[in-house]
């Protein structure tokens with residue numbers, strides 16, 4: 321090769337190349353491995369099927385600086401009446417001084433970097449276990465360049481009593497952050513995690529985040545993801561989930577904002593009698609672009625999955641939903657339900673919705689559906705004719721529409737927090 | 748209470764109401780009859796404030812206020828109620844919750860405190876009993892999955908909850924079984940007072956045996972072409988509309 325021009329990828333990665341990782345051989349080897357894959361990957365173009373409706377130009381054409389560790393006031397991001405362990409990550413770096421962890425026997429909650437340094441068994445076994453060689457460039461970049469994040473491990477047959485609230489903040493301008501979590505729920509354990517993705521002022525920040533979940537036999541994990549970035553920031557987040565027999569994994573994603581939000585949720589159900597719940601609510605406004613790509617891969621028999629994503633798109637915002645459910649040949653007696661519903665509040669708002677089922681087994685119950693429409697004017701008039709203002713009527717209807725999207729959230733203060741945010745949006 | 752003068756209204760440039768005059772006083776019951784497509788529902792929609800209809804001329808005075816100048820919600824708050832011919836289903840919006848919002852918006856309009864949870868519950872209980880609406884229906888999503896008759900009962904339940912000054916019942920009797928018709932009509936009669944008024948739009952004399960009108964009007968081709976007392980309804984039941992149409996067309 322001759323001295324070719326620097327590609328966008330080269331420029332993007334150059335910013336990251338100054339990162340220095342003081343880690344043990346095991347983890348450095350993983351990064352090295354990922355580097356090999358990354359070298360062979362390119363940023364998606366309009367021809368890349370997986371990214372067809374989401375252009376990453378905004379993200380990759382920007383010139384970034386590396387995020388630095390910084391203290392911020394997290395008070396505004398706490399959830400009222402929620403008694404939780406609080407963990408704070410700023411620009412991809414764990415903030416011990418801002419975090420508040422009550423030690424509980426059987427539960428490990430630390431920064432990922434600390435867990436790696438200690439070579440804790442759970443990290444050694446599971447970190448990067450299901451995220452290598454997935455042919456996804458943002459995932460590969462995170463594999464190579466992730467800075468820090470949270471490690472949670474729940475011992476066998478232990479139930480964490482308090483939810484764990486991770487506050488993942490980016491701050492500054494043109495800051496590039498790469499945070500990373502790992503949640504290990506051992507046999508028969510139970511844990512509930514909330515992660516708030518926040519932006520404290522600044523613009524054109526890009527967060528490339530990855531969370532891995534290992535859900536062992538009979539374990540139960542609930543992950544609640546709240547994305548409340550400012551409208552001029554970008555994020556690509558990836559969850560990679562692996563479920564063993566009789567396990568239960570629930571994810572609730574509420575997206576309130578973001579110039580460009582891409583969520584890649586991949587769930588591998590690799591044993592029987594599992595339950596998987598995926599719910600999402602996205603409220604776009606201005607020029608927001610919110611994209612949810614989900615994959616549920618049923619590989620073994622007797623499993624249930626329920627997926628409901630709902631979007632309300634205002635102004636010139638765009639929603640993208642692509643939900644894939646695979647039912648492999650071995651996965652007999654699978655019940656897979658998938659649904660995506662959207663309301664467009666203006667003529668300039670739009671949605672690309674594509675629910676997909678790929679079924680290779682014959683004894684299954686599967687359904688999928690997608691609707692996109694305006695708010696029913698007849699219903700609005702009906703409510704008005706009873707004395708409710710037009711705005712109030714819209715609010716009632718949007719709330720009703722949005723509410724059942726996230727009804728699987730089991731943490732009441734969180735449910736109230738989200739309901740309130742929905743109400744504020746349409747006040 | 749309500750004074751309609753020379754009301755003209757059209758939709759998509761097609762004139763549907765062609766000069767309506769109608770005076771309704773407190774304590775009165777008026778029945779409006781007329782062939783299909785004559786403009787009865789259009790009249791109620793225009794009075795309730797549906798935007799699709801353009802009022803091209805005429806005035807409507809509602810207790811000293813210009814009705815046509817008010818938003819639909821303000822008309823409701825001022826005491827106008829329309830029981831729809833075809834009530835809409837609103838999934839996810841609970842019947843009682845939205846009624847509570849409606850009642851409180853009305854109270855706020857008159858600088859009153861919101862209704863207490865206890866009073867509201869008592870009200871729901873009392874008013875649903877009035878039309879024998881199953882209390883389970885009262886708390887379900889608005890009209891969702893209701894049978895045709897249940898929807899009509901729900902309209903009268905809402906009317907009872909909102910205590911309007913002027914109620915317009917657009918074919919509330921259609922779709923009701925014989926017992927339900929009696930129950931709903933009794934409910935309407937119990938809500939009658941010297942201070943409020945009722946307009947019943949119907950095709951059938953039967954309803955008027957229960958809700959006895961002071962006046963009966965015939966709407967034909969966008970105009971009230973004949974008015975009389977309850978005997979007029981009996982005459983229509985017997986002779987149909989042809990004789991009236993002929994009278995009009997000859998004139």
Ligand SMILES: Nc1ncnc2c1ncn2[C@@H]1O[C@H](COP(=O)(O)OP(=O)(O)OP(=O)(O)O)[C@@H](O)[C@H]1O
Pocket residue numbers: 758759761763781782783784785786787788789790799832
């Ligand atoms: N949105 C609309 N667009 C066009 N024409 C309309 C519209 N709404 C009503 N019309 C017409 O206006 C006329 C009056 O309709 P309306 O519903 O008021 O009749 P009605 O007297 O209530 O009839 P019915 O006894 O069948 O209920 C009809 O010819 C109808 O087709």
Ligand SMILES: [Mg+2]
Pocket residue numbers: 787788789832917918
């Ligand atoms: Mg009609």
